Amino acid sequence: MEADTEEFLMHLATERGLSDNYQLIVQHSLDSFRGWLEKNTPVREWRATEPQHITDFLAARKRSGLQASTVRLDAVAVRIFFRFLSSRRAWESNPAETLALPRPVKHLPETLNQEQVRRLIESITATDPLGLRDRAMVELLYSSGLRVSELCNARLEEIDLEAGFIRTTGKGRKTRIVPVGAPARDAIQRYLQTERPKLVRKKTGAEIFLSIRGKKLTPPRIRQLLNAYAARAGIEMHVHPHMLRHSFATHLLGGGADLRVIQELLGHADISTTQIYTHIEKSGLQAVIKKFHPRG
Numbered sequence: 051m052e053a054d055t056e057e058f059l060m061h062l063a064t065e066r067g068l069s070d071n072y073q074l075i076v077q078h079s080l081d082s083f084r085g086w087l088e089k090n091t092p093v094r095e096w097r098a099t100e101p102q103h104i105t106d107f108l109a110a111r112k113r114s115g116l117q118a119s120t121v122r123l124d125a126v127a128v129r130i131f132f133r134f135l136s137s138r139r140a141w142e143s144n145p146a147e148t149l150a151l152p153r154p155v156k157h158l159p160e161t162l163n164q165e166q167v168r169r170l171i172e173s174i175t176a177t178d179p180l181g182l183r184d185r186a187m188v189e190l191l192y193s194s195g196l197r198v199s200e201l202c203n204a205r206l207e208e209i210d211l212e213a214g215f216i217r218t219t220g221k222g223r224k225t226r227i228v229p230v231g232a233p234a235r236d237a238i239q240r241y242l243q244t245e246r247p248k249l250v251r252k253k254t255g256a257e258i259f260l261s262i263r264g265k266k267l268t269p270p271r272i273r274q275l276l277n278a279y280a281a282r283a284g285i286e287m288h289v290h291p292h293m294l295r296h297s298f299a300t301h302l303l304g305g306g307a308d309l310r311v312i313q314e315l316l317g318h319a320d321i322s323t324t325q326i327y328t329h330i331e332k333s334g335l336q337a338v339i340k341k342f343h344p345r346g
Contacts, residue, residue: 054096055080058134067223069199079127083107096135099145104128108152122152159296159326166285167192167297173283180262183249184275186234186241187259187267190216191291193234195298195316197221198269198291205256206242211235220317228315299327 059077062068086107087093093103107128111121132146162170171192174185191201200218208217214235219225230238238258251264259267273290280289287293299312313324 051084051094051096054135055084055131057138058131061134069221075123076127076131079124080131082111082124083128086110096132097139097141099132101145101148104146104149118152125149125151160287160293161297161300162285162287162289162293163297164301166283167294167301169283170280170285170289173279180245180249182237182241182245183259184279186237187272188276188279188294189234189237190230191294192298193231194218194228195295196228197295198272201259201272201291202257202267202269204258206258207256209238209258211239218317222319224317224319226314226317296327299324303327 055077058080059073062073062076063070083104087099087103090106090110091103093099104125108121108125111124112118129146129149129151132144135141136144136147171185171188174188175181176185178184187201190196190204191198194216196204196216196218197220200220204216204218209215209230211230214230214232215227216230217225217227242258246258246260249260249262249264254260254264255266257266261267261271269291276289276291276294280287295316299316302312302315303309309321309324309327312327313321316324318324
Protein backbone atom coordinates (compact mmCIF):
# COMPACT_ATOMS: atom_id res chain seq x y z
CA MET A 51 0.00 0.00 0.00
CA GLU A 52 2.85 2.35 0.78
CA ALA A 53 4.45 1.68 -2.61
CA ASP A 54 1.20 2.55 -4.37
CA THR A 55 1.04 5.82 -2.47
CA GLU A 56 4.61 6.69 -3.44
CA GLU A 57 3.87 5.92 -7.09
CA PHE A 58 0.88 8.24 -6.98
CA LEU A 59 2.85 11.07 -5.35
CA MET A 60 5.50 10.70 -8.05
CA HIS A 61 2.71 11.01 -10.62
CA LEU A 62 1.52 14.25 -8.99
CA ALA A 63 5.04 15.65 -9.04
CA THR A 64 6.27 14.61 -12.48
CA GLU A 65 3.16 14.30 -14.63
CA ARG A 66 0.79 16.75 -13.00
CA GLY A 67 3.42 19.27 -11.90
CA LEU A 68 1.70 19.94 -8.58
CA SER A 69 3.46 21.74 -5.75
CA ASP A 70 5.44 20.11 -2.95
CA ASN A 71 2.96 21.52 -0.47
CA TYR A 72 0.01 19.89 -2.24
CA GLN A 73 1.87 16.58 -2.41
CA LEU A 74 2.45 16.72 1.36
CA ILE A 75 -1.25 17.37 1.97
CA VAL A 76 -2.24 14.40 -0.20
CA GLN A 77 0.37 12.16 1.44
CA HIS A 78 -0.91 13.06 4.90
CA SER A 79 -4.50 12.27 3.88
CA LEU A 80 -3.58 8.93 2.34
CA ASP A 81 -1.36 7.95 5.26
CA SER A 82 -4.23 8.76 7.63
CA PHE A 83 -6.63 6.67 5.57
CA ARG A 84 -4.23 3.73 5.42
CA GLY A 85 -3.66 3.90 9.17
CA TRP A 86 -7.42 3.96 9.76
CA LEU A 87 -7.94 0.96 7.46
CA GLU A 88 -5.24 -1.08 9.20
CA LYS A 89 -6.69 -0.28 12.61
CA ASN A 90 -10.38 -0.74 11.86
CA THR A 91 -10.65 -3.18 8.94
CA PRO A 92 -8.95 -6.31 7.58
CA VAL A 93 -7.95 -4.38 4.43
CA ARG A 94 -4.26 -4.73 3.64
CA GLU A 95 -4.28 -3.77 -0.04
CA TRP A 96 -6.01 -0.83 -1.68
CA ARG A 97 -8.02 -3.01 -4.05
CA ALA A 98 -9.87 -4.57 -1.11
CA THR A 99 -11.22 -1.18 -0.04
CA GLU A 100 -14.99 -0.83 -0.13
CA PRO A 101 -17.03 2.39 -0.54
CA GLN A 102 -18.31 2.08 3.02
CA HIS A 103 -14.74 2.06 4.32
CA ILE A 104 -14.13 5.47 2.76
CA THR A 105 -17.39 6.86 4.12
CA ASP A 106 -16.64 5.57 7.61
CA PHE A 107 -13.12 7.02 7.50
CA LEU A 108 -14.38 10.48 6.57
CA ALA A 109 -17.06 10.29 9.27
CA ALA A 110 -14.41 9.36 11.83
CA ARG A 111 -12.27 12.31 10.73
CA LYS A 112 -15.23 14.64 11.13
CA ARG A 113 -16.04 13.26 14.61
CA SER A 114 -12.44 13.83 15.66
CA GLY A 115 -13.04 17.57 15.43
CA LEU A 116 -11.27 18.34 12.17
CA GLN A 117 -12.49 21.31 10.18
CA ALA A 118 -14.83 20.61 7.27
CA SER A 119 -12.21 21.94 4.86
CA THR A 120 -9.67 19.36 6.09
CA VAL A 121 -12.16 16.49 5.74
CA ARG A 122 -12.90 17.69 2.22
CA LEU A 123 -9.18 17.60 1.39
CA ASP A 124 -9.07 14.02 2.65
CA ALA A 125 -12.04 13.10 0.44
CA VAL A 126 -10.49 14.73 -2.63
CA ALA A 127 -7.16 12.98 -2.02
CA VAL A 128 -8.80 9.56 -1.64
CA ARG A 129 -10.96 10.05 -4.72
CA ILE A 130 -8.17 11.09 -7.08
CA PHE A 131 -5.92 8.37 -5.65
CA PHE A 132 -8.40 5.59 -6.38
CA ARG A 133 -9.10 7.06 -9.80
CA PHE A 134 -5.37 6.83 -10.49
CA LEU A 135 -5.10 3.26 -9.18
CA SER A 136 -8.19 1.96 -10.98
CA SER A 137 -6.87 3.42 -14.23
CA ARG A 138 -3.29 2.18 -13.85
CA ARG A 139 -4.29 -1.27 -12.55
CA ALA A 140 -7.29 -1.67 -14.88
CA TRP A 141 -9.68 -2.38 -12.01
CA GLU A 142 -13.24 -3.25 -12.93
CA SER A 143 -14.61 -0.93 -10.26
CA ASN A 144 -13.41 2.08 -8.31
CA PRO A 145 -14.50 2.16 -4.64
CA ALA A 146 -14.39 5.98 -4.61
CA GLU A 147 -16.25 6.49 -7.89
CA THR A 148 -19.53 7.51 -6.27
CA LEU A 149 -17.95 9.31 -3.32
CA ALA A 150 -19.74 12.61 -2.71
CA LEU A 151 -17.41 15.36 -1.60
CA PRO A 152 -18.36 17.33 1.51
CA ARG A 153 -19.63 20.77 0.62
CA PRO A 154 -16.87 23.36 0.74
CA VAL A 155 -17.22 25.92 3.47
CA LYS A 156 -17.00 29.32 1.82
CA HIS A 157 -15.14 31.95 3.80
CA LEU A 158 -14.85 35.40 2.33
CA PRO A 159 -11.16 36.29 2.25
CA GLU A 160 -10.06 39.22 4.35
CA THR A 161 -8.88 42.25 2.42
CA LEU A 162 -7.40 45.65 3.11
CA ASN A 163 -9.18 48.75 1.89
CA GLN A 164 -7.32 51.23 -0.28
CA GLU A 165 -6.53 53.53 2.64
CA GLN A 166 -5.04 50.65 4.63
CA VAL A 167 -2.91 49.63 1.66
CA ARG A 168 -1.64 53.21 1.36
CA ARG A 169 -0.77 53.34 5.06
CA LEU A 170 0.98 49.98 4.88
CA ILE A 171 3.14 50.97 1.94
CA GLU A 172 3.97 54.41 3.34
CA SER A 173 4.99 52.87 6.67
CA ILE A 174 8.05 51.42 4.91
CA THR A 175 10.71 54.07 4.46
CA ALA A 176 14.17 54.28 2.95
CA THR A 177 15.61 54.76 6.45
CA ASP A 178 14.47 51.27 7.50
CA PRO A 179 17.04 48.47 7.24
CA LEU A 180 16.43 47.15 3.71
CA GLY A 181 13.44 49.46 3.46
CA LEU A 182 13.79 49.88 -0.30
CA ARG A 183 13.62 46.11 -0.74
CA ASP A 184 10.63 45.72 1.54
CA ARG A 185 8.68 48.56 -0.05
CA ALA A 186 9.38 47.15 -3.51
CA MET A 187 8.09 43.73 -2.38
CA VAL A 188 4.87 45.12 -0.93
CA GLU A 189 4.29 47.34 -3.96
CA LEU A 190 4.75 44.34 -6.28
CA LEU A 191 2.47 42.06 -4.23
CA TYR A 192 -0.32 44.61 -4.38
CA SER A 193 0.36 45.83 -7.91
CA SER A 194 0.42 42.41 -9.55
CA GLY A 195 -1.41 40.06 -7.19
CA LEU A 196 1.47 37.60 -6.98
CA ARG A 197 1.46 34.66 -4.59
CA VAL A 198 4.20 34.90 -1.97
CA SER A 199 5.97 31.87 -3.50
CA GLU A 200 5.93 33.62 -6.88
CA LEU A 201 7.45 36.71 -5.29
CA CYS A 202 10.22 34.67 -3.67
CA ASN A 203 11.06 32.93 -6.95
CA ALA A 204 10.85 36.03 -9.15
CA ARG A 205 14.08 36.43 -11.13
CA LEU A 206 15.79 39.42 -12.71
CA GLU A 207 15.35 38.11 -16.26
CA GLU A 208 11.61 37.73 -15.72
CA ILE A 209 10.82 41.39 -15.08
CA ASP A 210 10.79 44.15 -17.70
CA LEU A 211 10.50 47.45 -15.86
CA GLU A 212 10.47 49.50 -19.05
CA ALA A 213 7.56 47.54 -20.55
CA GLY A 214 5.94 47.10 -17.14
CA PHE A 215 5.51 43.32 -17.02
CA ILE A 216 6.69 40.37 -14.99
CA ARG A 217 6.62 36.73 -16.04
CA THR A 218 5.79 34.34 -13.21
CA THR A 219 5.26 30.61 -12.85
CA GLY A 220 2.45 29.64 -10.50
CA LYS A 221 0.51 26.55 -9.51
CA GLY A 222 0.78 23.61 -11.88
CA ARG A 223 3.93 25.25 -13.30
CA LYS A 224 1.74 27.52 -15.42
CA THR A 225 3.44 30.68 -16.63
CA ARG A 226 1.60 33.97 -16.98
CA ILE A 227 2.52 37.55 -17.82
CA VAL A 228 1.31 40.14 -15.29
CA PRO A 229 1.46 43.94 -15.55
CA VAL A 230 3.43 45.87 -12.93
CA GLY A 231 2.10 49.29 -11.93
CA ALA A 232 4.18 52.46 -12.10
CA PRO A 233 4.70 52.88 -8.31
CA ALA A 234 5.88 49.27 -8.06
CA ARG A 235 8.23 49.72 -11.04
CA ASP A 236 9.73 52.82 -9.47
CA ALA A 237 10.18 51.09 -6.10
CA ILE A 238 11.78 48.02 -7.70
CA GLN A 239 14.10 50.23 -9.78
CA ARG A 240 15.32 52.08 -6.67
CA TYR A 241 15.91 48.79 -4.86
CA LEU A 242 17.80 47.25 -7.78
CA GLN A 243 20.03 50.29 -8.19
CA THR A 244 20.72 51.00 -4.53
CA GLU A 245 20.17 48.05 -2.18
CA ARG A 246 20.33 44.80 -4.10
CA PRO A 247 24.00 45.25 -5.20
CA LYS A 248 24.98 45.42 -1.51
CA LEU A 249 23.25 42.10 -0.81
CA VAL A 250 24.92 40.11 -3.59
CA ARG A 251 27.35 37.43 -2.45
CA LYS A 252 29.56 34.97 -4.33
CA LYS A 253 26.82 32.34 -4.66
CA THR A 254 23.86 34.68 -5.01
CA GLY A 255 21.33 33.63 -7.64
CA ALA A 256 19.25 35.75 -9.99
CA GLU A 257 16.29 36.14 -7.64
CA ILE A 258 15.10 39.74 -7.42
CA PHE A 259 14.59 39.89 -3.66
CA LEU A 260 17.51 38.85 -1.48
CA SER A 261 18.08 38.36 2.21
CA ILE A 262 20.89 40.04 4.09
CA ARG A 263 22.93 36.87 3.41
CA GLY A 264 22.45 37.12 -0.34
CA LYS A 265 19.95 34.29 -0.60
CA LYS A 266 16.39 34.44 -1.88
CA LEU A 267 13.84 35.38 0.74
CA THR A 268 11.47 32.77 2.16
CA PRO A 269 7.67 33.07 2.54
CA PRO A 270 7.84 32.94 6.38
CA ARG A 271 10.27 35.87 6.44
CA ILE A 272 8.07 37.93 4.11
CA ARG A 273 5.02 37.19 6.26
CA GLN A 274 6.96 38.30 9.34
CA LEU A 275 8.06 41.56 7.73
CA LEU A 276 4.60 42.33 6.39
CA ASN A 277 2.92 41.81 9.72
CA ALA A 278 5.48 44.03 11.45
CA TYR A 279 4.92 46.87 8.99
CA ALA A 280 1.14 46.49 9.31
CA ALA A 281 1.41 46.86 13.09
CA ARG A 282 3.52 49.98 12.61
CA ALA A 283 0.85 51.35 10.25
CA GLY A 284 -1.80 50.86 12.93
CA ILE A 285 -3.66 48.15 11.01
CA GLU A 286 -5.32 45.97 13.61
CA MET A 287 -5.45 42.83 11.50
CA HIS A 288 -3.11 39.92 10.90
CA VAL A 289 -1.81 41.07 7.53
CA HIS A 290 -0.22 38.42 5.31
CA PRO A 291 0.94 38.35 1.67
CA HIS A 292 -2.18 36.58 0.41
CA MET A 293 -4.29 39.40 1.85
CA LEU A 294 -2.59 41.75 -0.60
CA ARG A 295 -3.44 39.32 -3.41
CA HIS A 296 -7.08 39.33 -2.28
CA SER A 297 -7.00 43.13 -2.04
CA PHE A 298 -5.53 43.38 -5.56
CA ALA A 299 -8.40 41.34 -7.00
CA THR A 300 -11.13 43.01 -4.94
CA HIS A 301 -10.00 46.53 -5.80
CA LEU A 302 -9.79 45.62 -9.50
CA LEU A 303 -13.31 44.27 -9.44
CA GLY A 304 -14.57 47.30 -7.54
CA GLY A 305 -12.95 49.51 -10.18
CA GLY A 306 -14.86 47.77 -12.95
CA ALA A 307 -12.39 45.12 -14.17
CA ASP A 308 -13.87 42.08 -15.92
CA LEU A 309 -13.86 38.87 -13.87
CA ARG A 310 -12.18 36.95 -16.70
CA VAL A 311 -9.34 39.46 -16.75
CA ILE A 312 -8.88 39.09 -12.99
CA GLN A 313 -8.87 35.30 -13.41
CA GLU A 314 -6.06 35.60 -15.95
CA LEU A 315 -4.05 37.98 -13.77
CA LEU A 316 -4.35 35.72 -10.71
CA GLY A 317 -3.58 32.56 -12.67
CA HIS A 318 -6.76 30.77 -11.60
CA ALA A 319 -7.48 27.66 -13.66
CA ASP A 320 -11.20 27.85 -12.91
CA ILE A 321 -13.37 30.98 -12.98
CA SER A 322 -15.29 29.66 -9.96
CA THR A 323 -12.18 30.31 -7.85
CA THR A 324 -12.17 33.94 -8.93
CA GLN A 325 -15.91 34.39 -8.35
CA ILE A 326 -15.34 34.56 -4.58
CA TYR A 327 -14.48 38.23 -5.11
CA THR A 328 -17.97 38.98 -6.43
CA HIS A 329 -19.30 37.95 -3.01
CA ILE A 330 -16.95 40.44 -1.36
CA GLU A 331 -18.25 43.19 -3.62
CA LYS A 332 -21.86 42.29 -2.80
CA SER A 333 -21.13 42.45 0.92
CA GLY A 334 -19.68 45.92 0.32
CA LEU A 335 -22.87 47.01 -1.41
CA GLN A 336 -24.83 46.28 1.74
CA ALA A 337 -22.59 48.64 3.69
CA VAL A 338 -23.12 51.37 1.07
CA ILE A 339 -26.92 51.03 1.25
CA LYS A 340 -26.86 51.04 5.05
CA LYS A 341 -24.76 54.20 5.10
CA PHE A 342 -26.40 56.25 2.36
CA HIS A 343 -29.97 55.03 1.89
CA PRO A 344 -32.61 56.80 4.02
CA ARG A 345 -34.19 53.45 4.88
CA GLY A 346 -30.96 51.45 4.96
